[in-house]
Amino acid sequence: MANGTAVQSVDRAIDLLEILTDLGGEAALSELAGSSGLPLPTIHRLMRTLVVRGYARQLPSRRYALGPRLIRLGESAGRQLGAGTRPHLELLARELGESANLAMIDRDMAVYVAQASSSHSMRMFTEVGRRVFCHSTGVGKAVLAQLPDTTVREIVARVGMPPATDQSITDVDALLAEMARIRSQGYAIDDGEQEVGVRCFAVPVPHAPTPTALSVSGPAARVTYEFGENALPLLHRVAEQISTELISAG
Template sequence: MLPSDPEESGDDSSLSEASEPVGRGRDYSVRAVERVCSILDLLQESVDGITLIDVSNATGLPKASAFRYMWTLEARRYIEREPASGRFRLGLAFASMQSRQLEVLRERSRPWLEQLRDEFGETTNLGILDGDAVIYIDVVESRRGVRLAAARGSKDSLHSTALGKAIAAHLPESRVREILQRSGMPQLTVNTLASVDAYLADLAWVRHAGYAVDNGENEVDGRCVAVPLLGSGLPAALSVSAPSARFPVQQVETVAKALQDAAANIATSPPPEQS
């Protein structure tokens, strides 16, 4: 049996005060619960999992005490530990909640994806970081005979796609480096960024500009523009993709502005009515 935490012991003499409305000068917080919440917040924000040191730093607990918290959460399946790396991720107890969060994001984004498709006549995409790659959660294909479109559920590289760049630009650099180290940076076209330094420099540009561009880096004749969905609470992004012959560089800023407006609306406003 794990030893008890001194702060978690004590009598219930204060329970008689529970009938008093919360927020009248009293502090009813429980430090152990606050620490668990801090751990879960850290896990939710993490893309590649967290270490015991991360937990210790976030909670102020010694590593031995942090381990006891993680052991308990793992036993209850709220977290899981990867045997190879020792990193912790959210566990199966949260799987249904995560699935619902993704479905809500897809439902809110779909009308805006359709509106953007109709405005520009090109394919629009909703992607999220899944492990080391970008997975397409939703795709609204162009109605044109020749189009650039991925299949819903398919995956693409983080380093060669506009969706990947838009997401990676808002991740900690250490996590981006870890992903690139694990997945590599295959040279898919002559334009693909194949060095970590060049990629990080491009991400700095993305943060400044507010959007990311794939100029024939994932597909030889393709061009794509993406913006992050910063208000979603998920590592997600929206994009418009098209054959480069139909998507001139001069149109990139116009498309990016429309994507930024859509992303802001998805985060703060009801979706437009579908016709």
């Protein structure tokens, strides 16, 4: 049910698009019903409207899939989010010589919204729009550290803690201890937790409208702990600049 000033039909249509995304971008009517709890006639009516508008499409198998008009919306949203922050990321990549990323939380996951690549031939590349689990990434942990422990527990309960590598944190109490450490020191480290041989230093973007984090990452042979000590003051300074711009834009 929609709350407050929300329009119920719009609320339900957006829910169905998000459920369709979570199900891999394609689902049968019965799967949408099982995940949404809505009656089949309601789902059918809403999905037909989304199909007519191009936000969904129906496959020959009668299953529904995400529609082409979402591409235009996603590209536009990505450009808008990334446009103002990209110069800051390019500065980081130029000054530090490694890839810089900006990510924010979206439906319990961290989503990358902007990136500037390293000039090295061996570099880290993260696709803008990619969604990752928060517990095993530097930006994700820096995002979670901005939330109360109760909220962190709720997020983990909903999405789980699947290990990306054998270094990933898989215990909620260990994750909460990590959150306390991040809040105390002001930064997060992903030490091969998302990808073997890769290290990442991440800092929160303070006071952002949505919990957001900034990171620099690369091969562990180059992104050493000494590298991190030198990089963190610049990361914090740039995070403050991005924060000011995000608040002004909001």
